[in-house]
Amino acid sequence: MxxxxxxxxxxxxxxxxxxxxxxxxxxxxxxxxxxxxxxxxxxxxxxxxxxxxxxxxxxxxxxxxxxxxxxxxxxxxxxxxxxxxxxxxxxxxxxxxxxxxxxxxxxxxxxxxxxxxxxxxxxxxxxxxxxxxxxxxxxxxxxxxxxxxxxxxxxxxxxxxxxxxxxxxxxxxxxxxxxxxxxxxxxxxxxxxxxxxxxxxxxxxxxxxxxxxxxxxxxxxxxxxxxxxEILERTPGTLTTGRAPAGPAELSWRRGYETRSWHSGPPRDGEDPIPADMEDSVIVYTLAAQRAGDTS
Incomplete structure (x- = not known):
């Protein structure tokens, strides 16, 4: 049973x-x-x-x-x-x-x-x-x-x-x-x-x-x-990396000696997107949910 x-x-x-x-x-x-x-x-x-x-x-x-x-x-x-x-x-x-x-x-x-x-x-x-x-x-x-x-x-x-x-x-x-x-x-x-x-x-x-x-x-x-x-492939928005945040501080986080930055849209002119690993992806999904909640 x-x-x-x-x-x-x-x-x-x-x-x-x-x-x-x-x-x-x-x-x-x-x-x-x-x-x-x-x-x-x-x-x-x-x-x-x-x-x-x-x-x-x-x-x-x-x-x-x-x-x-x-x-x-x-x-x-x-x-x-x-x-x-x-x-x-x-x-x-x-x-x-x-x-x-x-x-x-x-x-x-x-x-x-x-x-x-x-x-x-x-x-x-x-x-x-x-x-x-x-x-x-x-x-x-x-x-x-x-x-x-x-x-x-x-x-x-x-x-x-x-x-x-x-x-x-x-x-x-x-x-x-x-x-x-x-x-x-x-x-x-x-x-x-x-x-x-x-x-x-x-x-x-x-x-x-x-x-x-x-x-x-x-x-x-x-x-x-x-x-x-599949989760990584569906990660929303655009993720970039650099020495300093590329946008608002609340949409950036440190990874080692570099800073990841994210926004919800497609790549902007001059941006060089990077693929997300699972750590980046989970952070992005969380940020995306928070922004969706803020605008609902």
């Missing part, structure tokens, strides 16, 4: 196990929390075997969207579809996904018991994940004694231990060292290769560029969605 949440917020059973063609994800979803609209008419499909990235600034609605996907937040409108809750894996942001006073081994055993896992399959699964995460030599250490990157990798192992159909990750690599960040991305790619639907919020836009699909949120609304290349 799959999991379907209707606009009434009630679990509704549906026959079969939906896959990419049937549409796991959220569709036209609106979420109201404490009389504040946290998501408004947001759609995000989550096909199995793919990594879907959700990006946006603080307060964009990323965490609310992820919690909605796994049934922890009810929709006020629209539809949420996914596998049964036991077939979902969730990794919260920060180090809250592990029990700090338990060892690495005890964390794994605790989660395994919750999923009723045991025997040889569990032994092999733990060995596989510990080796992939570089934690084999740390099985006896308390989680609180691990580095931040190691704790994040342990949290990932706990979320994926039971081989979920849908894996939801809330900023899994934020605040970790560069080596652990590479290790985490390797683990994420491996999960997708094993036909898991992976959805991750990230503050690293180079990670978003590696995803199959990307959703850009701002204050609970969709600024852009699609394959990263």
């Amino acid at each position: 799959s999991r379907l949440l209707s606009t009434s917020g009630q679990d509704v059973p549906s026959t079969g196990t939906p896959g990419p063609s049937d549409g796991w994800g959220i569709f036209g979803a609106t979420v109201v929390l404490d009389r504040t609209t946290a998501l408004e008419d947001v759609t995000l499909a989550t096909p199995r075997g793919e990594v879907t990235a959700v990006v946006g600034g603080d307060g964009a609605g990323k965490t609310t969207l992820l919690r909605t996907l796994v049934g922890r937040v009810r929709v006020s409108g629209g539809r949420v579809s996914g596998p049964p809750s036991p077939r979902c894996g969730f990794m919260p942001t920060g180090a809250s996904g592990v029990w700090r006073d338990l060892s690495v081994e005890e964390n794994l055993e605790f989660v395994a018991a919750a999923h009723k896992l045991g025997g040889r399959n569990l032994t092999e699964r733990k060995s596989e994940l510990l080796a992939a995460a570089g934690l084999t030599d740390a099985v006896g250490r308390l989680a609180k004694d691990l580095s931040g990157g190691m704790r994040q990798k342990l949290a990932f192992c706990l979320a994926i231990l039971h081989r979920p159909n849908l894996l939801v990750l809330d900023e899994p690599s934020t605040g970790v060292d560069p080596v652990s960040r590479v290790d985490l991305w390797r683990l994420i790619s491996r999960a997708a290769a094993e036909s898991t639907a992976v959805v991750m919020a990230t503050t690293y836009l180079d990670e978003a560029e590696r995803a199959t699909t990307c959703l850009v949120l701002d204050h609970g609304t969709t600024l852009a969605s699609g394959a990263p290349a």
